Amino acid sequence: MLNVDSLTRGIVIDHIKAGSCMALYKYLELDKLDCSVAIIKNAKSNRMGKKDIIKIDGMLDLDLDVLGFLDCNITVNIIDNGKIIEKKNLVLPDTIRNVVSCKNPRCITSIEQGIDQVFKLADPKTHLYRCLYCEQKYNPKK
Amino acid sequence: MMKHLIDPLDLTAEEVNEFLDLADKIMEEPSKYRHICDGRKLATLFYEPSTRTRLSFEAAMLNLGGSVLGFSSGTDSSAAKGESVADTIRVVSNFADICAIRHPKEGAPLVAALHSEIPVINAGDGGHQHPTQTLTDLMTIRSLKKRINGLTVGICGDLKFGRTTHSLIKSLARYTGVKFVLISPQELRVPDYIFESLQAKSIAFKQVERLDEVMPELDVLYMTRVQRERFFNEEDYIRLKDSYILDAKKMELAKEDMIVLHPLPRVNEIAVEVDHDPRACYFKQVKYGMYVRMALIMKLLGLEESEC
Secondary structure (H helix, E strand, C coil): CCCCCCCCCEEEEEEEECCCHHHHHHHCCHHHCCCCEEEEEEEEECCCEEEEEEEEECCCCCCHHHHHHHCCCCEEEEEECCEEEEEECCCCCCEEECCCCCCCCCEHHHCCCCCCCEEEEEECCCCEEEECCCCCECCCCC | CCCCECCHHHCCHHHHHHHHHHHHHHHHCHHHHCCCCCCCEEEEEECCCCCHHHHHHHHHHHHCCCEEEEECCHHHCHHHHCCCHHHHHHHHCCCCCEEEEEECCECHHHHHHHCCCCCEEEEEECCCECHHHHHHHHHHHHHHHCCCCCCEEEEECCCCCCHHHHHHHHHHCCCCCCEEEEECCHHHCCCHHHHHHHHHCCCCEEEECCCCCCHHHCCEEEECCCCHHHCCCHHHHHHHCCCCCECHHHHCCCCCCCEEECCCCCCCCECHHHHHCCCECHHHHHHHHHHHHHHHHHHHCCCCHHHC
16 A cells, blocks of 8 residues: 555545546645645545545645535545544535636626636535526536 | 615515516506606616617606616627626716616626626526516516416427526416426427426426417417527527417417417517417517516615605
């Protein structure tokens, strides 16, 4: 098994669906951080078979709404002094702002400068989000 | 708190009834209301061509004693120079007390409302919503059928891009026992968010492709135009535009007390011969539209009947 040093202080994003960690990396804008970030792909998991993990060194704050929107089965552990001090439970956020963009060419967001891209939770059962302005559904496959 | 009308569901069912009641009163005695908006201004910001809706709003404000200003196409305004909707409404807020906005892009009136210091009315946004047409439709149905609950309403034509149909379905779905018959080609069926909202509320509806086969069961037939400007592809438009034409022969299949509505403009989807049928109510609908817009302007400006 691959060994990556344990964190003394930081965040472990665990139980990421295998193959999804780079998308999370992008949405969380981790490339803009100065600190060390470890990405582990296809780690063995009893629960999931395979999973991805992201470890962020020295950071204790994270936009959980973004994570909840992308996959609310992810677990987030906050580490301090080498110990897990908090396990964050993710929920589907009611609103996400400037995380994804509306793809509807008829939507006002396609031409209006300076407005937020906002999606509202339309159906918690199916994790369906719709654009606040035109009601187009967010399709993660596009 | 300042109120806007962007989506038909911005109004509660009770508020809709209040608006329609007020519109009825105005229609009975218009002269009573002719000075209630003295000194007030309505801005009509129409980035897209319109005859009925713009003139209806302007007539409504003039009938209330107010005045109007605005533009009737995007090329006549600073939008042609690239000004955003948000900036335009910030400017217009200094000149007018209330505004009605029509825009080809879906959600533009909501952007306006988010940046406005005056009440904003959505006068149609792309293929999305048209809530004041819906108030017009509800008033027409209530006035002519004496009820809305329990009606079977056929909606025919372009249900994908037809903003009037989206707003009407959303609003009628709040009434008890309304059944929908959605008549359109496969390619022009209602958007998924409308379809899902009907399913989620367990509202009775069916989707069919032939108008003649459902004519006998309808209490209301709402015809719409297949709109050239909503298509990206001219070939699709030409192939589908004549799919559904209502003529005297089809009217023979309908109930004697069915009513035919249309948000207008009509192209050829209702044959001119139908105009003489007493069940053709689309020109009466225009009159109701003006009165309901008068009621809407009064309510959004916070004006009470006692001030008349």
